[in-house]
Amino acid sequence: MATVEELSKLVINGKKGKVKTMCQEMLKEGVEPLDIINKGLIGGMVEVGVRFKANKMFIPEVLMSAEAMSAGTEIVKPAINSDDLPSIGTVLIGTVKGDLHDIGKNLVAMMLESVGFTVLNAGIDIAPEAFVSRIKEEKPQVLAMSALLTTTMLHMKDTIELLKEEGLRNDVKVIIGGAPVSQDFADEIGADGFSPDAASAADLCKKLLGIA
């Protein structure tokens, strides 16, 4: 029987095809889908982060790991998506301007969908003006912004300021996340919430909208 540790190793080694096959096997064997994602796939990416920082892995390899992780996520996603649930609210999610990291953001999107939110995934490198214009058009209840770089997290503040300028701040709850972001930073820039991972992001959105 395949283990989450073995899956993590395949992610670290960027073995996209093998990751897909192992995810399929694990689902067949009845392994909890969220364990496959959180312990196996994310577990692998966490180690990739450690090695990247220590200069033991470089960008091309990190990208291969990222692709392997995304491919695995696509396999597991249908097993946790509850398409039949009526929508409990709409969340606009995106990675801020200048930032191309999207793995964590996509996981948050997936978790939100799995608990019944309609998710508008704006993608990466989203400028404050682009977030604000989608909020005007599509009126989500929550704006979720992701940033992985200390240099780009400041655009979260710019977006909140622009929402205020446009008189939209009270129409939408704003949550933020990503490795360099913290509760303190959220308080400082006037966001409504922060959460450190995808599962708690879904709980946070429910709490902010008063959904039990």
Ligand code: B12
């Ligand atoms: C993968 C990766 C890349 C990939 C991205 C591929 C992709 N499609 O996303 C590539 C190779 C492209 C890349 C490029 C770069 N990267 Co990079 N990258 C990483 C790495 C190794 C992993 C990130 C990741 O995917 N983690 C796994 C996911 C699951 O975790 P996560 O993103 O944190 O998300 C979780 C939570 O944070 C939270 N969350 C995330 N978003 C949100 C949003 C909301 C609303 C909420 C509530 C929660 C939430 O939930 C998620 C799931 O639990 C990190 C190292 C690290 N430790 O984070 C560096 C890292 C982020 N990168 C870094 C750097 C420096 C760069 C580059 C500048 C490198 C370069 N010299 O070119 C470029 C910048 C490109 C750009 N303009 O964005 C630095 C940032 C340093 C800093 N403090 O600013 C890091 C920390 C590495 C390091 N230690 O030096 N990178």
